[in-house]
Amino acid sequence: MIDLRSDTVTQPTPEMKKAIADAELGDDVFGDDPTVNRLEAVVAERLGKEASVFVTSGTQSNLCALLAHCGRGDEFIVGDSAHTYRWEGGGGAVLGGIQPQPVPMMADGLPDPAAIAGAVKPKDDHFARTRLLCIENTKDGNVQSVARMHEAVAVGRANGLAVHLDGARMWNAAVALGIDGAELTAGFDSVSMCLSKGLGAPAGSVLSGSAALIEEARHWRKMMGGGLRQAGVLAAAGLYALEHNIDRLADDHRRAASIAAGLAAIEGVAVAQNSNMIFVDIEDAPADLQERVNTAGVTALISRRDGSSSIRLVTHLGISDDDVATVVDAFAAAMG
Numbered sequence: 001m002i003d004l005r006s007d008t009v010t011q012p013t014p015e016m017k018k019a020i021a022d023a024e025l026g027d028d029v030f031g032d033d034p035t036v037n038r039l040e041a042v043v044a045e046r047l048g049k050e051a052s053v054f055v056t057s058g059t060q061s062n063l064c065a066l067l068a069h070c071g072r073g074d075e076f077i078v079g080d081s082a083h084t085y086r087w088e089g090g091g092g093a094v095l096g097g098i099q100p101q102p103v104p105m106m107a108d109g110l111p112d113p114a115a116i117a118g119a120v121k122p123k124d125d126h127f128a129r130t131r132l133l134c135i136e137n138t139k140d141g142n143v144q145s146v147a148r149m150h151e152a153v154a155v156g157r158a159n160g161l162a163v164h165l166d167g168a169r170m171w172n173a174a175v176a177l178g179i180d181g182a183e184l185t186a187g188f189d190s191v192s193m194c195l196s197k198g199l200g201a202p203a204g205s206v207l208s209g210s211a212a213l214i215e216e217a218r219h220w221r222k223m224m225g226g227g228l229r230q231a232g233v234l235a236a237a238g239l240y241a242l243e244h245n246i247d248r249l250a251d252d253h254r255r256a257a258s259i260a261a262g263l264a265a266i267e268g269v270a271v272a273q274n275s276n277m278i279f280v281d282i283e284d285a286p287a288d289l290q291e292r293v294n295t296a297g298v299t300a301l302i303s304r305r306d307g308s309s310s311i312r313l314v315t316h317l318g319i320s321d322d323d324v325a326t327v328v329d330a331f332a333a334a335m336g
């Protein structure tokens with residue numbers, strides 16, 4: 001099956017499995033796992049931050065950041081469709097007593113700077129204390145420029161806020177822009193990046209920031225059950241991914257563009273593509289579209305409403321150039 005549901009579906013390659021098998025291990029809760037320590041040092045260096053902490057997932061990474069930046073009764077400003085707001089179970093509110101203040105997002109996936117400034121609450125006993133601004137890059141595959149990142153950081157700073165970057169797919173943005181990680185993440189107080197999406201590792205994310213912030217995040221990670229022991233088996237995959245799987249993200253972007261171009265040629269199909277993500281809207285799609293493309297060996301996220309179908313396809317290291325034609329043909333055949 002050509003699986004385009006997400007870039008989280010990748011399997012570790014034989015080379016990555018060898019790196020896992022060869023990893024030197026220790027007990028990371030004691031700070032003794034040399035492979036985890038190396039991963040944390042490498043990520044901190046690549047992002048130009050003082051320190052990093054390896055965490056189980058992107059959700060745990062963002063939650064550790066929220067808890068490290070904000071206390072009970074504090075508030076974070078976040079775009080109203082951002083992952084940290086919509087897709088993480090309200091963890092900051094559940095575990096930290098932290099209130100989200102959602103604001104409208106602009107078409108490129110950044111919160112409107114004017115809305116950010118307008119949402120900051122004055123110092124007054126009535127209000128939650130606004131502490132943090134959360135930004136996402138890429139957002140639904142949208143790559144935001146360094147200038148837009150600087151602008152977001154500046155708006156946060158001007159309003160006395162810390163600024164967090166949910167960079168689950170930040171390397172897709174860096175590769176698309178042709179810049180290094182540190183340039184993309186400059187100015188952010190904390191940055192979360194996923195190893196288990198486009199980078200192809202089986203699990204794990206890394207949160208980076210100042211030494212003091214990461215020390216605090218480490219405390220919350222342990223409390224949330226994220227203190228792993230011989231976690232070097234996972235960190236080794238992460239180190240392998242950082243070394244071998246970043247530049248190749250350009251292939252994912254190129255293949256996504258080819259799939260998008262192929263799909264756009266089908267009648268009644270509207271296509272948008274950004275970095276490794278493709279969003280397709282089809283009016284009057286057959287009700288059994290999913291089954292039809294499955295039969296042709298393709299799977300994607302397909303949702304249906306009022307007779308029209310919305311489809312998300314994501315390219316990743318398990319998708320080859322040959323797969324591109326198969327995917328386009330599958331949808332063309334399914335549409336009759």
Ligand SMILES: *Cc1c(COP(=O)(O)O)cnc(C)c1O
Pocket residue numbers: 056057058059060062083084136138166167168169194196205
């Ligand atoms: C996937 C994702 C996360 C969460 O990562 P998990 O590892 O699935 O918990 C956070 N933010 C963004 C933007 C993501 O795409």
